[in-house]
Amino acid sequence: EIVLTQSPDFQSVTPKEKVTITCRASQSIGSSLHWYQQKPDQSPKLLIKYASQSISGVPSRFSGSGSGTDFTLTINSLEAEDAATYYCHQSSSFPLTFGGGTKVEIK
Amino acid sequence: QVQLQESGPGLVKPSQTLSLTCTVSGGSISSGSYYWSWIRQPAGKGLEWIGRIYTSGSTNYNPSLKSRVTISVDTSKNQFSLKLSSVTAADTAVYYCARYTYYYGSGSYYLDYWGQGTLVTVSS
Numbered sequence: 001e002i003v004l005t006q007s008p009d010f011q012s013v014t015p016k017e018k019v020t021i022t023c024r025a026s027q028s029i030g031s032s033l034h035w036y037q038q039k040p041d042q043s044p045k046l047l048i049k050y051a052s053q054s055i056s057g058v059p060s061r062f063s064g065s066g067s068g069t070d071f072t073l074t075i076n077s078l079e080a081e082d083a084a085t086y087y088c089h090q091s092s093s094f095p096l097t098f099g100g101g102t103k104v105e106i107k
Numbered sequence: 108q109v110q111l112q113e114s115g116p117g118l119v120k121p122s123q124t125l126s127l128t129c130t131v132s133g134g135s136i137s138s139g140s141y142y143w144s145w146i147r148q149p150a151g152k153g154l155e156w157i158g159r160i161y162t163s164g165s166t167n168y169n170p171s172l173k174s175r176v177t178i179s180v181d182t183s184k185n186q187f188s189l190k191l192s193s194v195t196a197a198d199t200a201v202y203y204c205a206r207y208t209y210y211y212g213s214g215s216y217y218l219d220y221w222g223q224g225t226l227v228t229v230s231s
């Protein structure tokens with residue numbers, strides 16, 4: 001099983017700051033890594049697919065990078081509505097797995 | 108736009124079988140290159156992938172649950188279902204149904220749509 005390790009677990013950030021969340025895979029997954037945003041009492045929403053590909057309707061301040069085992073989600077100029085928990089997810093091999101999540105709080 | 112909606116009992120007794128159905132609207136469950144999946148999330152915790160099914164009936168399950176899980180599809184009703192047997196309190200969670208879409212650029216699937224989720228509590 002591929003283990004995805006996210007860091008940090010929690011981040012408290014001021015609006016307009018830049019946020020960086022990392023996801024490390026226990027073995028190479030190529031670019032089959034996707035990022036989701038989950039707000040309280042809502043289902044997750046796809047932000048980035050295949051490490052760096054943007055999704056229609058997602059604000060351009062969200063971007064992703066990486067390949068192999070190390071991946072990054074970046075939120076440029078954080079807005080209040082970005083308060084949420086962010087998860088990475090690999091679709092490279094079974095069983096499919098998720099990272100433990102990173103909670104982003106707005107100061 | 109496709110929508111997914113979970114339905115089923117919100118309370119299940121220990122040792123019994125949890126049964127949920129996901130109804131897909133806004134498109135045929137058989138059209139396109141999709142897998143249909145179940146994912147769960149205990150309160151305040153992370154996401155656990157349970158398994159998925161293609162409309163041909165082909166399935167993949169999480170080994171941690173494989174002995175207790177069955178996912179099936181009913182294309183005539185545009186639905187797919189989850190059965191989880193011998194449940195315990197550890198199976199209490201919000202259960203999501205979701206869709207994986209084939210991406211030709213990579214030759215694999217990614218998860219693009221989720222249902223709103225349904226809370227299932229295991230308790231006597």
